[in-house]
Amino acid sequence: MRGAGSKTVGKQEIETSTKIKSEARELVESFPITNENYPLAIESLTERYGRKELLIDFYVRELLKLVLNNATKKKQDSLSSLYNKLSTQLRALSSLGVTTDQCGVILYPLVESSLPTHILRSFERQRKNIDSEQSISTLDAIVSFLKSEVQSEEKIKLSRSEILPYERECKHLAESQSTLPSAAELFIQESRDTCAFCFKVHANRFCKRAFFIPLEENIAIIKKKGLCRVCLAKGHLASRCRSQITCQLCSKRHLKFMCPNIACNKSDSPKQE
Numbered sequence: 001m002r003g004a005g006s007k008t009v010g011k012q013e014i015e016t017s018t019k020i021k022s023e024a025r026e027l028v029e030s031f032p033i034t035n036e037n038y039p040l041a042i043e044s045l046t047e048r049y050g051r052k053e054l055l056i057d058f059y060v061r062e063l064l065k066l067v068l069n070n071a072t073k074k075k076q077d078s079l080s081s082l083y084n085k086l087s088t089q090l091r092a093l094s095s096l097g098v099t100t101d102q103c104g105v106i107l108y109p110l111v112e113s114s115l116p117t118h119i120l121r122s123f124e125r126q127r128k129n130i131d132s133e134q135s136i137s138t139l140d141a142i143v144s145f146l147k148s149e150v151q152s153e154e155k156i157k158l159s160r161s162e163i164l165p166y167e168r169e170c171k172h173l174a175e176s177q178s179t180l181p182s183a184a185e186l187f188i189q190e191s192r193d194t195c196a197f198c199f200k201v202h203a204n205r206f207c208k209r210a211f212f213i214p215l216e217e218n219i220a221i222i223k224k225k226g227l228c229r230v231c232l233a234k235g236h237l238a239s240r241c242r243s244q245i246t247c248q249l250c251s252k253r254h255l256k257f258m259c260p261n262i263a264c265n266k267s268d269s270p271k272q273e
Helices: 004-019 023-029 037-049 052-072 079-095 100-113 117-127 138-178 183-192 215-225 260-265
Strands: none
Touching: 023 037, 052 079, 052 100, 079 100, 079 138, 100 138, 117 138
16 A cells, blocks of 8 residues: 555646646546545556656667767757756666666767767866776766866856956946047147137137136037036046146136136126237
């Protein structure tokens, strides 16, 4: 007779088989739902789908699929995915009594043929360093090696995921700094440009007429022309200005004629040169 634990397992097996539309579900549903029919349903499922030789054949064919995929697919599975599939099939075969001691000679070529070439090369190099007196089988050795390779790959991915954001930030900062003009470049550019305040050929910051223009108008001109609020040059914002300009009146970062402290002195109009 089945114990209480066996009955629980039996109920779980039947519930699982009835959740998916399949032949197994049809087989289970053919029994009336009674306590007496649970062992009968389990026995029928075992006879139909739980035959040992059938399951062994299934898992060996799954290993053969991995071999064919490695031989024919242009894009290979990831190493972690391949390891998961291999270990799943080998554990299933082991649970059915197909141990590495008995069938390792048969299973090893299948596992070997499913692996990428660079993994096999690495394994063969390490294999030479393995003590020949160790009791570990060749199949266990290659599975253990594959597991260590997967773990190493995961560590590398983790470290790269932490470093890459920092590298991108540094690269972005370097590119943004490279676009900022030097003081000499600003001076050459300014000497060629027309003044935004009087339309004569000189740098904006050297304009005499700007002293007599109301501060609000100067600010409007700066915004319209897209000038830096500090040095009045084009091509960058005040927050990234490299100039050492400070106001003689308030010691803030702007030119003297842009200081609010002298806004009251801008009522006179300039003399025409």
